[in-house]
Amino acid sequence: MSRKALGILLLFFSLQVFGEEIVFTDSEKSLLEAFTPWPTVIPADPGNEYSGLKWAEALGAQLFNDPALSADQSISCASCHQSSKGFSDGFALPQSGVAPHVRNTQGLLNVGYQRWFGWDGGADSLWAASLRPMLSDIEMGSDIEGIATKLRDTTYLTEALEQNDLEIAALDDETVVVTVAKFIGAYMRTLASGETSFDKFLASLGVPDIEVRYPLSAQRGMKIFFGEGNCFVCHFGPNFSNGEFHDIGRPFFTGVGQVDPGRFTGIKRVNNDPFSLAGNFNGTKKEAEILKTTSVKFRQVNFGQWRTPSLRNLELTAPYMHDGSLQTLRDVIDYYAEIDPARLHSKGETILKSFTWSEREREDLVMFLKTLSEK
Amino acid sequence: MICKSFDVISSRLKVILLALSAILFGLAHADTLPISDAHLHYSHDSVEMTPPARVIEIMREANLKMALVSSSDDKGTQLLLDLAPDLIVPGLRPYTRRGELGTWYQDQANLDYVEDLLSNHQYATIGEFHLYGETADLEIPKRIVELAAEHNLILHAHSDADAVESLLAQDSNVKVLWAHAGFDEPEFVSAMLSKHDRLWVDLAFRGEVGSGGQLSDEWLALFKAHPSRIMLGTDTYTPERMYYIPAHAEGARVWLDTLPEDLAEKIAWKNAYDLIMPVWKQNSAMLESSATSVACNETDASALAIDDQSTAILQPDREIEVGEAFSVKLTVCGQDMDSAEVALDATMPVHGHGMNYTPEQTVIDQNPDVVTVQFDGLRLHMPGKWQWQVTVRRDGERVQVSEEFQLN
Incomplete structure (x- = not known):
């Protein structure tokens, strides 16, 4: 028997005999407090x-x-954002739009917690984010006049507006479409996920006499996630999600000689968006919210950056990354473990580095990520 | 000799007995479910009847983990806060005396009183106040909601459902703690909680909850449907009821004991603690920040030396949290400051980047001795080591100094 095999056997027996116990230090527990409470109140759509x-x-x-x-009245928001898939579509790239798209459909659960919307953060509110696909040449392909014309004949809408003292005939086309986008934004804010086994485990940490079944593998993965990883x-x-x-080094070529520069485009979009919080359609005019949009910094490093996705309910939203290029959670872990430093600028996110994680450690991380999904 | 030995033994015995009783007291409390009491008043007549130290003693006897206190007038709350800042969370009651509950919302003096207190103290809540139906839409209550939004305060409303809905509608971020669960039926309370995710309830003065140590099916259903939105409260609306705090806690523990442990803990203390304490921590940090008045002739240990003759003092407006926007007041003291330009940035040297935002800056004060600039819209989006960078340009010279700090 080789020395390595003997070691594994000894470890196996020692775990069987003595049981493995993962201990979380006070500093780890203190860090974990920043990940509670869940669920929590989702802020209003700015x-x-x-x-x-x-x-x-x-x-x-x-x-x-x-x-x-x-x-062409063939697709709705729900065509790509399907509730059974965490409001994503299960494809690497969307299949329902009027023309090919180069970005993965993001899930919408808990989207109201975000500060910016879309992979590039090209919208600064949920209602602005709702407008973009409607007016996009490659998504729903509509225009303001076309949408407004159809909405004026939509009975459920006109009736609901009347019940709430709003008369659609008194609104110009642009206001009709923005108002509708705000209703959709109000709805998207409600798309929240509930308590997971991770949340229950976290609540039990440090509380005597409460035992929560949480897989040891997930606990080991958690140690890596909040530790060396x-x-x-x-x-x-x-x-x-922060x-x-x-920029985590993922490629962003979308074809020969074509790139999708992510946040670089997103900031430009926001700055030129008549429907941003800095524009005339802002219905609440809160200074602190507007400041987010007017103070955002445009930098070279934005080229190839993507918004940090939430990790909650990840199991519903495969495949992963901005272009859906990684099929499974294990693929994602392998990518980070074997990250190519040559893809990262020396002035970029220096926290990223490769790891020599074992098979078990990688599976532990996957198990941990799975516990962030509701069962 | 014998007597002396006996005295020594006796005094040692006393020490041992005291130590033992302290241990036993601690052990007893270790087994006692802590309670967050979210509905307490220590009003002017209570202050006359029971000294603040005794009130704190009563609260500790009850093993309170947190006590939300609002009083008519505010003096009682401040007395308790001074004595036990680890226990007391202050609420701002808009009444100067008991008995203003039916008039306050039409009396400008009550509003002036609130605004005056807000300019001198920090709180976690505004309330408990009384509003019913359309009174919530009057000018003074509307201003109260605005103040709650401006000062990061939860509304503590003794109201009917109509008034609660009106308060929630007036600001899309404001949170309401519905006192006494509105004295409504549990089914209706459950429907309200389902309808409004910015609504919580306290169970103060709801004697039917857990009456006889048992919960009815209706209350149990409410607790299971909304396990994170319910909290306890004694409601010390008369001086005598200060002494009811331990009995109330003990009574609650009896019916809490019939619940699953995690649900019992949530209702006993966690829900109130998780809702109110983060707000109080943030607001009290602002108090500390504003209390540190900057005067160039005072020695400030936290001052950052720019050069031999000038120093910089940084004052964040709140406890800095990852991802949350905040403001900083930067004061630079020295010579020829009337022509100085100052700049502030925050970077993460280990990560090779800084903030994703350029804060808006406003000069508040500038004269030959000092320049004070307010920076708004700062946001530090990752935990870890950050570095303030203060730059001062004066007479064609540029000096930059930095100071590291940890953000968790």
Whole structure:
């Protein structure tokens, strides 16, 4: 028997005999506090005067599923954002739009916790993010006039507006479409996921006499995630996203001689967006919210950055990355473990480095990530 | 000799007995479910009847982990806060005396009183106040909601459902703690909680909850449907009821004991603690920050030396949290400051980057001795080691100094 095999056998027996116990230090527990509580209140959609109103949310849900918003009335928001898949579509790249797309459909669960919306953060509110696909040449292919014309004949909408003292005939086309986008934004804010086994385990840490069944493998993975892996630094907070943008070295060519530069485009989009919080359609005009948009910094490093996705309910939203190029969670872990330093600028995200993680450590990380999904 | 020995033994015995009783007291509390009491008042008549130290003693006897106290007038709250800042979370009650609950929302004096207190103290909540139906839409209550939004305060409302809905609708971020669960039926309370995710309830003065040590099916259903939104409260609305705090806690523990352990803990203390304590921590940090008045002739240990003759003092407006926007007041003291330009940045040297935002800056004060600039919209988006960088340009010279700090 080789020495390595003997070692594994001894480890196996020692775990069987003595049982493995993962201990979390006080400093780890202190760090973990930043990942609670969950669920928590989702902030209002900025600039959206209808955010939080039940009737607007219900109307938004209807509109989200209404193909009238697309040019040929064949697809709705829900065509790509399917609830059974965490409001993503299961494809690497969307298959439902009017022309080929180069970005993976992002899941929408917990999207209301984000600060910027879309892979490039090209929208600064949920309602602005709702407008973009409607007016995009490669997504729903509509225009303001076309959508407004159809909406003016949409009975459920006109009736609901009347019930809430809004008369569609009194609104110009642009206001009609923005108002509808705000209803959809109000609805998207409600798309929240619940407590996971990770949350239950976290709540039990340090509380005597409460035992929560949480796989040892996940606990080991958790140690790596919050330890040497430093994954928590960007995937920070209860929603496991710091809401900002990073370059982790993924390729972003979209064809020969064509690139999708991510955040670089996103900032330009926001700066030129008449529907941003700095524009005239902001319905709440809160200075602190507008400051987010007006103070965002445009830098060279933005070229090839993508928004840190939440890790909650990941199991529903495969494949992964901005272009859907990694099929499984294991692929994602392998990518980070074997990251190519040559892809990272020396002034870039220096926290990224390769690891010599064993098979078991990689599977432990996958197991941990799976516990961030509701069962 | 014998007597002396006996005295020594006696005094040693006393020490041992005291130590033992302290241990036993601690052990007893270790087994006692902590309670967060989210509905306490220590008003002017209570202050006259029971000294603040005794009130704290009563609260500790009850093994309170947190006590949300609002009082008419505010003096009682401040007395308790001074004595036990680890236990007391202050709420701002808009009344100067008991008995203003039916008039306050039409009396400008009450609003002035609130605004005056807000300019001198920090709180976690505004309330408990009384509003019913359309009174919530009057000018003074509307201003109260605005103040809650401006000062990061939770509204503690003794109200009917209509008024609660009106308060929630007035600001899309404001949170409401619904006192006494509105004295409504559990099914209706459950529907309200389902309808509004910014609503929590306290169970103060709801004697039917856990009456006889048992919970009815209706209350149990409410707790299971909304395990994170319910909290306890004694409601010390008369001086005598200060002494009811331990009995209330003990009574609650009886019916809490019939619940699954994690649900019992949530209702006993975690829900109130998780809702109110983060708000209080943030607001009290602002208090500490604003309390540190900057005067160039005072020695400030936290001052950053720019050069031999000038120093910089940084004052964040709140406890800095990862990803949350905040402001910083930068004061640079020295000579010829009337022509100086100052800049502030934050970087993560280990990560090779800094903030993703350029803060907006406003000069607050500038004269030959000092320049003070307010920077708004700073946001540090990752935990770890950050570095302040202060740059001062003066007479064609540029000096930059840095200071490291840890953000967790």
